[in-house]
Amino acid sequence: MRIPKYGRILASLVCLTALAVCFFVPGIGRDAAAEQKTLTMGTSPDYPPYENVDAAGSGDIVGLDVDIANYIADKLGYKLVIAPSDFDGLIAALQTKRVDFVMSGMSVTDERKKSVDFSDTYYQARNTIVSLNDSPYENLEELKGKRVGVQLGSTQETVANGLPDVQVTKLNKIPDLIQALKANRIDAIILEDAVAAGYVGANADLKFAMVPASGDDEGYAIAFPKGSPLVPEFNTVLNQMKQDGTLQTMIDKWFGTQTSTDQGGKGGLNFAKLRDYAGYLFRGVYVTLLFTLVSAAFGFVWGAILSLFKISGIAPLRWFSTVYTSVFRGTPLLLQLLLFYYAIPQLFHYNIPALLAAGLAFGLNSAAYLSETIRGGILAVDKGQREASLALGIPYRTMMVSIIMPQAIKNILPALVNECVALVKESSLVSVIGVADLLRRANVVQANTFLAFEPLIVVAAIYYALVLVLTSLARLLERRMRRSD
Template identity: 45%
Template sequence: MKKGIFLFVISMLMIGILAACGTNNDSKKSAKEKGKEEKKVLKMGTASDYPPFEFVDTAKSNEIIGFDIDLVKMIGDKLGYEIKVQDYDFSGLIPALQAGKLDLVLSGMTPTAERKESVDFSDVYYEAKHMIVSQKDSKIETLDDLNGKTLGVQLASIQEEKANELAESLELKVENRDRIPELVQEILAGRFDAAIIEDKIANGYLKENKDLVGFTIEEDSEEAGYAIAFPKDSELTEEFNKALKELMENGELEKLEKKWLQGE
């Protein structure tokens, strides 16, 4: 009888110990899961009509991919943020930042003086040039050939500013559209004589469509650069600049350029 009681007590003690261990493991697991849940989510805006920086390969999925997307994910991993990408028309990105709908914008955006009045920018992470794109038989080979022509630009882009600048010395009509593919379609349909598009983006369309040609605008000023946009006085600006600098120094940014811009 005593032996039976002894075994019963031992059994109860073992059950208690195992239950305590299970509770401890569950607590650790819950803490780990809780940590994941508490990982800060940042809302990033982009305009997914700008390959190879941001675009959708519809043959594969509906996911937005590209240079800028890989870049922001690398920075997010480095800083411990989860990045949620949201698609906008380019012209709506800065207003969305100002309205508090977005935490940052990565969309091939140039930090112009006018934009700096509304938002803050990171250091420049990429430089680019302007290209005039037209139909092959258009005979538009120089800026002077744009006289009397209709020139298309993306709404609220740096190219729109450049077109308006050209219109001060050339007789041309400037028209805008929300997205780059719309500009290309307008050229092919004959409604636009030409369009100004960033050279890396334009080269992609020239490669796909042999009816299009283009030439780069040679300028004395510095090339247009791309930077990350943030709301005014955002604490993220300094954090992202530090991460960008590290990616430049360790060669990761160069790898992205080879992958998306050079096809390596």
Template identity: 45%
Template sequence: MKNSKQLMLMFAMIMMMTILAACGTSNNDSANDKETANGDEKKVLTMGTSADYPPFEYVETSKSDEIMGFDIDVAKAITQKLGYEFKVKDIDFNGLVPSLENGTVDFVLAGMSPTEERKKTVDFSDIYYKSNHMIVTKADSKIKGAKDLKGATVGVQLASIQEGIAKDLKKDGIDLTIENRNRIPDLVQEIKAGRFDAAIIEDTVAKGYLEDNPDLAGYLIETDTKTEEAGSAIAFQKDSELTEKFNTELKKMMENGEMEKLILKWFGGETAK
């Protein structure tokens, strides 16, 4: 009986040691997975975007839930060349930089301008596309340019370069009221409903909405936006090794005509300015 109890005790101890060893192995594997996720061995990158910005990134809900657009094709081309797979995470525009900072995403491709304010917390690639900005309003509106925005309620996307442009116009003496929304379609809807007199939207994006809404009109505006803030760039975490890798591939795409083909595909023959 005593031997039997000793055998049972020994068996229990062996089982306990086995469980502890398994737990230790599991923890080590997790650490290795984490190290792989942050190092060169990582095979999947998560791209953050705001899928309300056609033709850069958007969803044709009548056809599928897939996010498509110019930025998606750029990301696919670069990640494939670098040997990565990538997945896309749809986030409100004002949440993209925080998501990059906290590691929810590995890079952001969302028609984002590399402003000095954003550069304080994230790094940017070279500019991959340049465009202008447009005032969108009702076709029968008296607003034809920036000076006509005096006394108007103007909509902008939250945390966007257009929000900065509206603030600059106000500083320049144009007395306007600025309202922000998370998504571009919300701005358009507010204009059509009469709650906004106008909105400031990137011209490439605005043209798509103007084609679909003949009751709206658009007018290009001149701004004093700094050269380094003009255009779109890819955002990364500070000191990320991906920045240099992506820049290398962007340069190749610019030189071999691949970027030009994507611009022609998505912007109907327009080229980068």
């Protein structure tokens, strides 16, 4: 019987998991003094011209807010670090001290003032109503009884909630709202003027109408944690920028380039605009595969340990593994991801990197499911082999690693492949905390091209190809293991 050679699989997976820490924790080995003069800015880079990823070029986050932040940081003697996130998670990032300040086209409101401090305003935007050419809306009164879309956590949400007899749809991203409008799931969108101009310029079937300015709108400002000493320093530089014309120069730079002449036909698809973004999208394959591989390896190793706990004769180990499995299988994976990402900095004062938080959440969750699968595979191995091994004086650990576990792995290989396939697809959840996987990159391209649908089709095809390759490799491995019997 040649099965013992597969015992080396466990050692290889352990090494792979350990090496992944170097990738997931980029701060290891850095000189702490080199990071003393950095400022971390939180932003949602899907809101051009304020902030978006230059996906067709450098891949950096660019925009009006980024230029202002870089200028202020340079004047104050800091190096700027940008931490991307969904818009509705920015306030939480401030409160948990993940970021030092937030610039993301964020309006000053009384409700937000209860949670954060604001700088002086740097831009006064106006709201618009975006609708289809066939069913235009010119003012807020015409929206009575209609379905209105807004970005979750935005000031436009407050405006929509104040309208009488309106059904409000709240989504995380602007491209999702545009797609919902085109699919007739909503009748109109309340959107900020510069962003609306970009989408209308790129979509011939859309139009927008300006909403009269409200006296309650205090404009866009920089948000800080409560009591931050940075507020007066930033205000000093902002006032200097207003006085010497630097701020107006930046505004003129970004607000004169948002209307596209490359419009798609009504109801059609326009994949031609994605040519310049192909490289950016395919670089997401590396992040997705690496994250999946490391999470699967960590989940397998920890799941194998848990499975041994479950068949152990030591009661506390059995109780621990049972409770662990119950907790991780009984709560949503997305919730676990958000808890790792936001709770660890607040509870343990460690600013955990996004990719490390995702790797832990997915690995620990996968281990809960794999522990039951591996336990079933171990129990499926003939009891006579265990009895023979013990009779020959083979130590229990050697027996499990070199004899029982390899046979169990071969028995459960299809289930392990299914778990890997599930991890590939579920990895898209990491986009909500700013990890630049395939889905996050599709969102970036949506924001840059003002196309709501086409980037998603391309990424769906990539995911499908990855799953096909993974299942094909698994079938080859399974046939080879059968021939080794």
